[in-house]
Amino acid sequence: MKLSTRSRYGLRLMFELALHFGKGSVFLKDIAKKQDISEKYLSKLIIPLKAAKLVNSARGAHGGYTIAREPSLITVREIVEVLEGDISPVECVKNSGVCKRASTCPTRDIWCSLEREIFNVLENITLQNIVRTHETKSAQRNFSYTI
Secondary structure (H helix, E strand, O other), X not given: OOOOHHHHHHHHHHHHHHHOOOOXXXXXXXXXXXXXXXXXXXXXXXXXXXXXXXXXXXXXXXXXXXXXOOHHHXXXXXXXXXXXXXXXXXXXXXOHHHOOOOOOOOOHXXXXXXXXXXXXXXXXXXXXHHHHHHHHHHHHHHOOOOO
């Protein structure tokens, strides 16, 4: 299974918004510059994120984008599902009716198990977790040893 740039870039977009949580709106052009992603591409990603009520927008001089909830309440799973759709590795996991062999298939249990694992991993990582990891890595990079 391979995630598209929609999810990878969308998560980076949401990470930037999480970094600014409670500090005001952020312009897409600023996120595009920091993350080295086309502003035009980000403008396509922001639409489904707004529709899913993960992002708020404001117009005007003090406009821009903010995340709609606290970073600790937004999971990577939510973001990926908004941008990718169903994260099941095979269609029969969510809809056994698509395959007449679903009830006897020797491999369907594997795909169901994989889907549960993917779901659990993505569900248990929040934007706040990503922000904390970023802050820890930044602090480690900025720490210099003196002798």
